[in-house]
Amino acid sequence: MEISPDAWVLYEWRGLRLNATIAFTWVVMALLVLGSWAITARLSEGERVSRWQVALEVIVTTIRDQIAEVGADRPRRYLPFIGTLFLFIATANLLGIVPGYRPPTGSLSTTAALAICVLIAVPLFSIGARGIAGYLRSYVQPTPLMLPFNLIGEISRTIALAVRLYGNVMSGTVIVGILISVAPFFFPVVMQVLGLLTGLIQAYIFAILAMVYIGSASRSRHRADDPPPNETGD
Amino acid sequence: MQIDWLTVAAQIVNFLVLVWLLQRFLYRPITDAMARREERIETRLSEAKAARAEVEAEATRLREKQQELEASREEVLRAARQEASDLRTALEDDLRKEMEARRKTWETHLEEERDAFAARLRQRAGHQVIDIVGRVLRDYAGSDLAGQVAATFLQRLADLDAEAREKLSDAARRADGPARVESGVPLEPSARSRITRAVHEHIAPDIEVDYREDDALLLGVRLTIGEQTVEWSATRFLGRLETTLDEVIEGSSRRRSDRAPAKA
16 A cells, blocks of 8 residues: 555656656646636626635635734735645645545655745745844844754754644545545545545644744744744644 | 655745745735725725715705704894884874875865955955945935945044144155045045045145045045055954954864864
């Protein structure tokens, strides 16, 4: 049984392998982009708004409000990054009910890639908000003795972020696979429904944690001393 | 649990591309559209607020104007009532004055009529009296009325006091014309000669005497020399009769005018 979709090679050309992870990622991307384009191409600014536009507006404003609730000063600045994280992970997970589909988030490569993106985005947003000096100074707060611990914390939380998402999604897929072999009729359906729920929750947790990291790193000095957020979301 | 680093790199690129695409096709259009809609709603709300404020101001203005109109209507009504009252008073005054003027005109007219009537009555009565007296004298005394008048005048001339006689003599001396004797009735030649003799005897011996008739004297004779006059006339009796008649007429007209306001 293949645990990771990385091992499922669909096409190979001169040593470059197109595995299922990348292929299904493109499917998800195409779905998101084409769906957005189809709706936003006919945007209405009047009183009469289509249902699809309302749905998109609700999604976008909800994400924006969530970002604002975490405490960011300018939610629109973080909206593309955080929103894309949520939408991509949620869509990738929800498509799991389609037969033959393997969520790309079930690959550690994908989750690692997303975690690396967060790892890079945190200092970028922090530097954009406070400048390089302000960002670097946060590593020696409250004392220079804390520098190694801050570095370890930075790396470990990135790994935790990646492994958490990978583990949850992969486990769901694995459990469904095992249950199909044990009780092929009833339990897989229940697990699929549960998988939809956990897929959404994972997307939310990943996006919110990313925002918390970015937010805590981007805040001003007196708020940077706040206690770190609870990471036991799963 | 394995990581394919090539896939990781590809996924990072995929994710960044997705971020850019969604920013291009999803977030920016949606947020821009919402911002524009909110702006428009804000604009319309502010316009509605402005319009409402304008309407309220207009309503307040109209209310005040209405109150002003109410107040001014009362004022106008009061002024109109006052004007009507003044006009009525003025008209009443005018009417009263006109009635007064008409009454005065009527009274004047009545007065004139009465005077004219009295004059005619006096004249007729005088002539009638003279006629009656003359007939009576002729029937019972064998004498004519003119003769009696002449006799009475002669007696009066003879009874003149010295001072009056002297004045008449002076007037005769200064006068360059004749002495004039006027009588209401024609005098007989004998009576004329007696009067001429009496004038020559008592006033001036050589003055010429001219005789004339004057209806106004009725029954009487008047001697005029220059500015001096001696007269005897029965008109004083007629004067008394006239006074009596006046009193009678006055009484009857007063009774009539007393009745007239009572009718009005």
